[in-house]
Amino acid sequence: MYWHVLRDQPVENRHLMRLTPELVFSTALLLAAALVPHQLADPHTGELVRDGFWAVVVVSQYATGLLAGTGGGEVASAEHWTERYDLILMIALGESVISVGVGTNLAGRPLSWQAITAAGVAIVLAATLWWLHFDVVGPAARIALHAAQGRARVALARDAYAYLFLPMITKLILFSLGAEQTLNLLSEPHPSLAEPLRGPGVPLLFGGVACYLAGDMLLQLRTLRTLTWARAGAVLLILALVPVAGRIPALAALVLLTGVCVGLVAVEVVVMADSRRALRQAVFAERTAHEVREVEWRQRWHDDRPDEE
Structure with a gap:
């Protein structure tokens, strides 16, 4: 075709x-x-x-x-190109939410407060991962691809989306597996709150989030030529916490990872307040102008139609 x-x-x-x-x-x-x-x-x-x-x-x-x-x-339409990859990323994030439900296995086990707490924390963590891409990096990268022309646009689309999105999606899948193992442990009958997460659960959970953030940093570096040092620090902190998370209770490890990601979101909201405001104004102006052009173009259907008595 x-x-x-x-x-x-x-x-x-x-x-x-x-x-x-x-x-x-x-x-x-x-x-x-x-x-x-x-x-x-x-x-x-x-x-x-x-x-x-x-x-x-x-x-x-x-x-x-x-x-x-x-x-x-x-790349004839930068809008279509970026939207397609962003939707694929949304599907991967949705898979992490599904993994929370699979891990709790609510249909086959009695509902406990440990399972409810862990499920709520895991969904908050998935929401922060969504925020960390779609709040600033995603919209700014889309504008950068719109601004590029010719071969530079093709190279940017290939490197930032075709190449760097695949590792991000892969790491989200690993995070989903780690979240499922954590919820599965905490949903067992009479779980021990002091029991740590055994096997590959902690490396999958912490490593998946750290590599996802690293991939998003590379996407930001390729499209915007900038680097957020708060994110680099968060990645190093998450990796450093892997040995600690393997020795503390599973629920505490999940809360610890979520706390780091929520803290990163809070830091970026405060530190990047002016940049976020300018980006939202640019996005709003772009969408408003696009809607005006669409209305003007579609108006010809009414202008060319003969008046009906």
Whole structure:
């Protein structure tokens, strides 16, 4: 379908042809990852083969984008491009909320105050992760992509969204797994409030949030050429708290991580007050002007219509 749309555009068509071998190769590897592991006698070996296929797909897609370059590529609508990726990020954040429900397993276990408290804290944590991207970085990055033109726009769209969004989404999935394990532990019958979160739960929970924030910082650096030192400090603090979180009760570890993220939001609201206000004024002015142009353009449907008696 993409080739059919570009059939009369030779430059864009050549760019698509450069990407086609990788598309075919990745599709074949994904099919192999779905089918080959089931043919192996050892399930562990099958899992390794599957993960290996997936890793090769990711590496090949990243490498192809860099090798193919930006010549012939085009981002006709920066608004559509950014909105599509932001919605994918919203889906990943929604998955973390679903994991809270799966972890509590309310349909099969009696409801306890530990489960209610942990679920509420986990949802607050997911909301802070949403805020930390969509409050400033997301809207500002969208404006930056609007301002870029030509190959610079294509490179910015590729690096900031096609490349940096995938690690952010992956780390949100890891955070979701950690949240599910935490809620699952606290929802057990007669849970011990002093019991820490065992296994990979703490690294998944804390590491997922830290890597998500680091990915958002890289997105900010690529699109806005700026770096928020409060976020860098928060990432280092979260990583430093991993050994501590492994020795304290699971609910306390979840509250500790949420407290760091809520504190980061509070710091940014205070420190970046002027920048946030200017950004909101710019976004409001842009949307207002866009709506005015839409109304003017649609008015022709009424202007061209003959008067009805």
